[in-house]
Amino acid sequence: MKFEGTGIEGLTADLLRLDEIMEELGLVRAGQWDYERVTYDRKFEAKGEVFYLRVQGFAVEGDVGRRDAVIKLLTPLLGKYYYPHGVEYGEDENFPSQIINTSQSLLVQVKEELSKLQ
Incomplete structure (x- = not known):
């Protein structure tokens, strides 16, 4: 499941x-x-x-290994873990509303904190 429109993507x-x-x-x-x-x-x-709530990003400057990178964030995802295959993010997955709500709340907090840096 993608959390589109959070305002995080691209920060x-x-x-x-x-x-x-x-x-x-x-x-x-x-x-x-x-x-x-x-x-x-x-x-x-x-x-x-x-x-798993997953927030991914990539370096637009510097190097992650040297810890001097500037990271651009991508659209956050929510996935369901299946043993032993891994995490699935499909729209057909069934996610409990409490996990969706908690994830959305966390993403709002991430955006607020990152906005202070801009």
Whole structure:
């Protein structure tokens, strides 16, 4: 599921500050990066199922590995995890309303914090 129109897509931020903002909101980058891309995930569990709110971005300047990148964010996604295949983001997936609402609230907070940097 795509969260279109959040105002996040296209925003840019310094990687170190972006890491801080995302971590404060429970979105973890951990090992989800390469030298040009980053992925922040927030895990949700409901009724024995696992879901991930995912915010991805790519470096428009610098290098993620050197921690000097400026990251441009993409459209946030909500996916459902299927063992052992991975996360599916299709529109046909059934997402609990509480997870959708919590995800939307988190994305509003991300946008507010990033707007302070612009």
